[in-house]
Amino acid sequence: MTASVALLLFVTLQRLIELAIAARNTRLLLARGAYEAGADHYPFMIALHASWLITLWIFGFCRPIVPIFVALFVVLQCARIWVLRTLGSRWTTRIIILPNAPRIVSGPYRFCSHPNYVVVAFELPCVSLALGLPRHALVLGLLNLAMLRVRIRAEDAALRRAQERGAARIKSKA
Secondary structure, three states, X not given: OOHHHHHHHHHHHHHXXXXXXXXXXXXXXXXXXXXXXXXXXXXXXXXXXXXXXXXXXXXXXXXXXXXXXXXXXXXXHHHHHHHHHHHHHHOOOOEEEOOOOOOOOOHHHHXXXXXXXXXXXXXXXXXXXXXXOHHHXXXXXXXXXXXXXXXXXXXXXXXXXXXXXXXXXXXXXX
């Protein structure tokens, strides 16, 4: 097995496992009274990430890898694990709002409001560059940044609305 195939298999398996974890967490959160926000852009986000992965397999299969970008990818995976461990059962690929739950401000969230999106913003072009695909990195990286702009706006708005509702409930009880 070549190093590029190993990298592609790892990324593919990782994404499939993450989708299963996200689906489980989403079900559990919804059962606890959570609700989804910003669902209208979610199919586009899935299509973008699926396109990224499929085109990596098409263009990156059996190519020589660029070790520096593989090393950066490993560092990004450590950051990803930190994010997932910090969010625990609240991590999902959707925008799921759990009413009255405190906003997480520990772990990487002490330094950045959206650390998972920072990881993904670097990860997508990094894997492309690790496979020697600079145009792929540029095009899919820019498309992902555009998607993240939509995503972050939707998430921030949903979190603001949830916080305002919580504050209004507290005032009405007083």
